[in-house]
Amino acid sequence: MTEPVLSARGLVKTFGHVVGLSGVDLDLYAGEVLAIIGDNGAGKSTLIKCLSGAMTPDSGTVLVEGREVVFRNTQDARAAGIETVYQTLAVAPALDIASNLFLAREQRRPGVLGTVFRMLDTGAMRKQAKQHIDELGITTLQNINQAVETLSGGQRQAVAVARAAAFGGKVVILDEPTAALGVRETGQVLKLVRDLRTRGLGIILISHNMPNVFEVADRIHIQRLGGVAGVITPQSHTPAEAVAIMTGAMTLEQPVRPDR
Amino acid sequence: MAQTLEQPGAAEQIRKARVTPSRALHNILHRLPALSPLVVLILAAVAFGLANGRFYRPENLSIVLQQAAVVGSLAVGQTLIILTAGIDLSIGAVMVLASLIMAKLVSSHTVPGPVALLIGIVGALIAGTLNGFLVTRVKLPPFIVTLGTLSIFTAVTLIYAQGQTISLPAGTFITWTGATLSFGAFHLTIGVVLMLLLYVVFAYALRQTAWGRHLYATGNDAEASRLAGIRTNRVLISAYVVAGGVVGIAAWILVGRINGADPNAGINANLESITAVVIGGTSLFGGRGAVVGSLIGALIVQVFDNGLALAGVDPNYQVLAVGILVIAAVAADQWIRSVKS
Numbered sequence: 001m002t003e004p005v006l007s008a009r010g011l012v013k014t015f016g017h018v019v020g021l022s023g024v025d026l027d028l029y030a031g032e033v034l035a036i037i038g039d040n041g042a043g044k045s046t047l048i049k050c051l052s053g054a055m056t057p058d059s060g061t062v063l064v065e066g067r068e069v070v071f072r073n074t075q076d077a078r079a080a081g082i083e084t085v086y087q088t089l090a091v092a093p094a095l096d097i098a099s100n101l102f103l104a105r106e107q108r109r110p111g112v113l114g115t116v117f118r119m120l121d122t123g124a125m126r127k128q129a130k131q132h133i134d135e136l137g138i139t140t141l142q143n144i145n146q147a148v149e150t151l152s153g154g155q156r157q158a159v160a161v162a163r164a165a166a167f168g169g170k171v172v173i174l175d176e177p178t179a180a181l182g183v184r185e186t187g188q189v190l191k192l193v194r195d196l197r198t199r200g201l202g203i204i205l206i207s208h209n210m211p212n213v214f215e216v217a218d219r220i221h222i223q224r225l226g227g228v229a230g231v232i233t234p235q236s237h238t239p240a241e242a243v244a245i246m247t248g249a250m251t252l253e254q255p256v257r258p259d260r
Numbered sequence: 261m262a263q264t265l266e267q268p269g270a271a272e273q274i275r276k277a278r279v280t281p282s283r284a285l286h287n288i289l290h291r292l293p294a295l296s297p298l299v300v301l302i303l304a305a306v307a308f309g310l311a312n313g314r315f316y317r318p319e320n321l322s323i324v325l326q327q328a329a330v331v332g333s334l335a336v337g338q339t340l341i342i343l344t345a346g347i348d349l350s351i352g353a354v355m356v357l358a359s360l361i362m363a364k365l366v367s368s369h370t371v372p373g374p375v376a377l378l379i380g381i382v383g384a385l386i387a388g389t390l391n392g393f394l395v396t397r398v399k400l401p402p403f404i405v406t407l408g409t410l411s412i413f414t415a416v417t418l419i420y421a422q423g424q425t426i427s428l429p430a431g432t433f434i435t436w437t438g439a440t441l442s443f444g445a446f447h448l449t450i451g452v453v454l455m456l457l458l459y460v461v462f463a464y465a466l467r468q469t470a471w472g473r474h475l476y477a478t479g480n481d482a483e484a485s486r487l488a489g490i491r492t493n494r495v496l497i498s499a500y501v502v503a504g505g506v507v508g509i510a511a512w513i514l515v516g517r518i519n520g521a522d523p524n525a526g527i528n529a530n531l532e533s534i535t536a537v538v539i540g541g542t543s544l545f546g547g548r549g550a551v552v553g554s555l556i557g558a559l560i561v562q563v564f565d566n567g568l569a570l571a572g573v574d575p576n577y578q579v580l581a582v583g584i585l586v587i588a589a590v591a592a593d594q595w596i597r598s599v600k601s
Binding site for chain 2: 074075078084086088090091092093094095099100103104105106108117118119120122145146147150163
C-alpha cells in the first residue's frame with residue numbers, strides 16, 4: 001500500500017473544558033475522496049482546521065507524505081500543498097475570476113517593473129487562470145474578467161474549487177461545498193471533485209449530505225463526540241448505517257482500509 | 261443522484277448566462293465606477309458653459325482646479341480608507357494640524373522649510389498610524405475611532421495654535437505649493453500638480469500592485485480575504501498609514517494655498533473629502549470604486565460652486581445640489597451592489 005498523502009495521529013484539541021478532538025487518527029491517500037461526516041459538535045470542523053492550519057492541535061502529529069509537519073497558520077498548510085475551500089467560499093465578490101484565483105498569490109511582472117514598481121502581471125495571471133479553469137473542464141468561460149458576484153452559487157463554488165485545485169499540490173479540503181447549492185449546482189461541484197480525484201489529488205470532503213457523500217466518496221470517516229467512530233466505505237455500509245454510527249446507535253469495530 | 265451527473269457543467273452554465281441591458285450596464289459600472297460621476301461632471305460643465313460662457317475660460321477652469329486641490333488631495337487618502345470599508349472623520353483635522361506644524365516651525369522656530377515639511381508629514385503619519393492601530397489592534401469601528409481622534413486632533417491643533425493664525429510669505433519652500441505654473445492661459449499651482457501626481461501614483465498602486473488588490477479584497481470581504489491568505493490587518497493598517505502620508509502632502513498644499521496656517525481653515529475638509537469620494541462612485545461599504553472618481557467628485561463640487569456663481573444663482577443651491585448628488589451616488593452604489601444573477 002502506498003503512503004498516505006496526509007495523515008494525522010492522536011490529534012487532541014480542547015477548548016477550556018470542552019473536548020474538540022480526543023485523539024483522532026486520519027489517513028488520506030492520493031487519488032481518493034475521503035468524506036468526513038459527523039453530527040454537530042462531533043469535531044469535524046476542528047479536525048479540518050487542524051489539518052488546514054487554521055488551528056493548532058494541543059497534541060498529536062500531522063504528517064504530509066510521511067513527514068511530520070507543524071502548521072502555524074493556513075499559509076504553512078498551503079506551502080505544504082494543502083488547499084482548503086471554506087464553507088464561506090473565501091472569494092472577494094467584487095473582484096473578477098482571475099483576481100480571485102490569484103488572490104494573495106499575485107504574480108509580478110518580470111524585471112524592473114515587477115521588482116521596483118511592484119507591477120502585477122495581469123495578463124499572465126489571466127492566461128493561467130483560464131488554463132486552470134479549462135483543465136478543470138469549466139471550458140468556454142467567456143469572461144475571466146467577470147466579477148465573481150455576478151456568478152451563480154455553483155459557479156462561485158467552481159471558482160473557489162478551481163483556486164484550491166490550481167494551487168493545491170497534494171490535498172484539497174472542501175468544507176460543506178454543496179450546503180448552499182441547488183441540485184444542479186451540487187452536481188457541478190461533485191463533478192469537479194471527481195475530476196480532482198482523477199488528477200491524483202487527495203480530497204477531504206466535509207458534508208452533511210448523505211446522498212452526496214455516498215455518491216462521491218471512496219471512504220467515509222465518521223466523527224463522533226470528538227473521536228473517530230469508524231471509517232467505512234459506501235460499499236461496506238448503507239447511508240442509514242452511517243447515520244447510526246454517527247449518532248452512536250451502532251458501533252463499528254474494524255476501520256476499513258482502501259482496497260486500491 | 262444519477263441525474264445530476266448528466267446536468268450541464270459549470271461551463272455551460274456560464275455560457276448560458278444571458279447579458280440583459282441592465283446586467284450590461286451593471287457590468288460597465290462595475291468595471292468603471294468613475295463613469296457615472298464623469299458623466300455628471302461633463303453634463304454640469306456643459307450646462308454651466310451654456311449658462312455663462314465665461315465658465316470655459318482657461319482662467320476660470322484654472323480657478324476650479326486650484327480650489328479643488330486641497331480637498332482633492334485629501335480625498336485620495338479618504339479613498340484608501342473607504343475602500344477598506346472604513347471611514348476617516350479625522351482626516352481634515354490631521355491636515356490642519358500638520359499644516360500648523362509646518363507653518364509654525366518655519367515662522368516661529370525658523371526651521372528650514374524642507375525639515376518643517378518632513379516633520380509635518382511625520383506628524384500626519386503618526387496620526388494615521390494611531391487611527392490604524394486603534395482599528396486593527398484594539399478592534400474599534402473606524403467611525404468611532406476617527407470620531408474620537410477628530411476631537412483629539414482638533415483640540416491638539418487649537419492648543420498648539422494658541423488662537424493664532426500664521427501668515428507666511430509666498431515664494432518660500434513651505435508655500436511653494438501655492439506658486440503658479442502657467443500653461444498658456446491656464447494657471448495651475450504646484451499644489452494642483454502635486455494633487456494630480458497623487459492621483460497618478462495611487463491609481464497605479466491600486467490597480468497595478470498586489471497591495472492595491474488586497475486593499476480592495478479586504479474592503480470587499482475581510483474574512484474571505486483572510487482565509488484566502490491575505491494578511492488583512494497589515495493591509496488595513498497600511499491604508500491608514502499611507503493615508504496619513506497623503507494627508508501630510510495635502511497639508512503642504514493647504515499651506516501654499518492660504519500662505520500660512522489657520523486652525524479654522526479646514527473645518528469642513530473632513531466631510532468634503534468624504535463627499536468627493538462618495539460622489540466619485542466609491543462604495544462606503546468598501547471594496548469598490550476608483551481613486552480617479554474622487555478627483556471627479558472633488559471637481560464636481562467645485563464646478564457646481566463656480567458654475568452656479570457665474571450663472572448668478574444663489575450659492576446655497578450648490579449645497580443643495582451636492583446633497584442631491586451624494587444621495588444619488590449612494591443610491592447608484594446600492595443598485596450596483598444589489599444586482600445579482
